[in-house]
Amino acid sequence: MNMNCNRFETLLESLERNAPMAAELRSAALQHAESCGQCRARLAAARLLHMELQTLAKEDENLQAPARLEANLLSAFRERSLRPSRVWRSVSWASLAAAVAVGIWLLAEHPWRQAGPSPLVKIQAAQPASLPQIATVKTRIAGKNSIHRRSRPTGSRTAASIADEFIALSSGGSWYPVGDGMVVRVQVPRSAPALVGLPISGGDVSGTVTADVVLGEDGVARAIRFVTPSEGKGRNQNSDFAQN
Amino acid sequence: MHIEPNDGDLLRRMAAGDEAAFTTLYKRHQGGIYRFARQMTGGASLAEEVTQEVFLTLMREGRSFNASRGSLRAWLYGVARNCTLRCLQRERPYVAFETEGGEENAAELVVGSCVPEDGLAGLGSRETVEQVRRAVLALPASYREVVVICELHELGYAEAAQILGCPVGTVRSRLYRARELLALRLETLRARPARTVAAAKPCHR
Numbered sequence: 001m002n003m004n005c006n007r008f009e010t011l012l013e014s015l016e017r018n019a020p021m022a023a024e025l026r027s028a029a030l031q032h033a034e035s036c037g038q039c040r041a042r043l044a045a046a047r048l049l050h051m052e053l054q055t056l057a058k059e060d061e062n063l064q065a066p067a068r069l070e071a072n073l074l075s076a077f078r079e080r081s082l083r084p085s086r087v088w089r090s091v092s093w094a095s096l097a098a099a100v101a102v103g104i105w106l107l108a109e110h111p112w113r114q115a116g117p118s119p120l121v122k123i124q125a126a127q128p129a130s131l132p133q134i135a136t137v138k139t140r141i142a143g144k145n146s147i148h149r150r151s152r153p154t155g156s157r158t159a160a161s162i163a164d165e166f167i168a169l170s171s172g173g174s175w176y177p178v179g180d181g182m183v184v185r186v187q188v189p190r191s192a193p194a195l196v197g198l199p200i201s202g203g204d205v206s207g208t209v210t211a212d213v214v215l216g217e218d219g220v221a222r223a224i225r226f227v228t229p230s231e232g233k234g235r236n237q238n239s240d241f242a243q244n
Numbered sequence: 245m246h247i248e249p250n251d252g253d254l255l256r257r258m259a260a261g262d263e264a265a266f267t268t269l270y271k272r273h274q275g276g277i278y279r280f281a282r283q284m285t286g287g288a289s290l291a292e293e294v295t296q297e298v299f300l301t302l303m304r305e306g307r308s309f310n311a312s313r314g315s316l317r318a319w320l321y322g323v324a325r326n327c328t329l330r331c332l333q334r335e336r337p338y339v340a341f342e343t344e345g346g347e348e349n350a351a352e353l354v355v356g357s358c359v360p361e362d363g364l365a366g367l368g369s370r371e372t373v374e375q376v377r378r379a380v381l382a383l384p385a386s387y388r389e390v391v392v393i394c395e396l397h398e399l400g401y402a403e404a405a406q407i408l409g410c411p412v413g414t415v416r417s418r419l420y421r422a423r424e425l426l427a428l429r430l431e432t433l434r435a436r437p438a439r440t441v442a443a444a445k446p447c448h449r
Binding site (some may be wrong): 028045046049050052053054055056057059060064065066070072073074076077078080081136225 | 260263264265271272274275276278279282283291292295299300303351372373376377380395396397398420423425426427430
């Protein structure tokens with residue numbers, strides 16, 4: 001078997017570690033080392049280095065982290081287990097952000113600001129003009145992404161006709177993409193349905209109603225739908241809005 | 245017959261809040277992680293800091309571990325490696341290189357090796373071990389980590405590649421170069437009187 005210094009170099013690692021290799025190959029390499037002073041020195045140095053590193057590894061093999069570290073980490077683990085999960089914390093923050101966003105939108109769009117002190121009359125009068133023009137909403141609910149595209153004619157509509165739909169909350173006629181948004185459930189003033197063209201049940205504007213708000217990635221509310229108490233248990237209802 | 249739960253099972257239980265599972269994972273891996281950090285930094289306090297950060301990361305991000313991309317051990321070593329490099333960067337302005345011409349000596353290294361007369365005889369002595377430790381710590385970090393992982397911890401090239409996030413070929417070539425540097429460095433250290441060698445300091449390059 002032909003053996004030269006270059007070939008020997010490629011086998012050096014296996015030779016120094018006594019790694020398994022063909023007996024014929026090993027024999028040829030060792031014979032070469034006997035006859036070549038440079039390769040013999042290389043092999044001896046490599047074996048020495050390997051042994052020295054093994055000695056260091058042996059010296060350090062019983063090194064352990066201090067016991068106090070385990071105690072610290074366990075207490076951190078317990079503390080972490082007691083805290084609400086990150087998901088729930090972010091949902092809580094999202095709910096708060098949604099409530100604030102809806103509140104700001106209601107204040108900005110509320111006809112009371114422009115008209116006199118008779119809100120109910122003004123709201124009802126403004127109903128057709130306040131209907132949003134866009135109703136394309138992307139929602140993410142329970143980890144599933146789905147895009148619901150619903151085109152609705154503007155104009156007169158009843159509570160029943162918007163049963164399953166979100167109503168877009170456009171700002172100044174502009175519409176921004178939702179992106180990877182999410183839906184959160186919030187409480188809004190009972191007068192809020194009137195601002196998107198829906199009747200107020202019983203004409204009473206005191207108290208709050210439950211609503212689902214679509215938040216964009218930027219935290220701005222994009223769309224809203226109002227839910228009844230029975231929908232809170234998993235089913236949409238069209239007719240009336242819950243008063244809380 | 246008692247069967248030890250595997251890392252994946254323990255990780256799932258830990259994510260569900262099982263403290264015993266976390267403790268088992270910690271006991272199983274802390275030694276290797278601590279040793280790795282200590283051999284990389286040369287300091288007990290930095291090694292402790294790194295170990296703590298690794299297991300806090302496990303608590304925070306253990307759910308994101310993907311077993312199809314490698315072992316939990318490799319993942320933990322990878323986190324330890326990143327923490328260690330950050331620590332070394334942070335400490336850089338405050339850690340001096342070897343005194344008494346340490347850097348000069350590094351440049352003086354002569355190509356070519358020879359085994360000292362007392363090389364094997366002295367093997368295993370405290371001084372020899374400390375010389376090797378100093379030589380490892382003096383390697384640039386990219387070579388040191390591959391020596392620590394492959395030589396001192398005896399992990400395979402494939403696992404080392406997962407830890408370092410590079411191809412196996414890169415691990416091999418770095419190890420080859422690192423061993424050359426190490427051999428030369430050790431020659432120099434052996435040639436110097438022990439008293440002139442300063443305390444081991446990690447190389448931050």
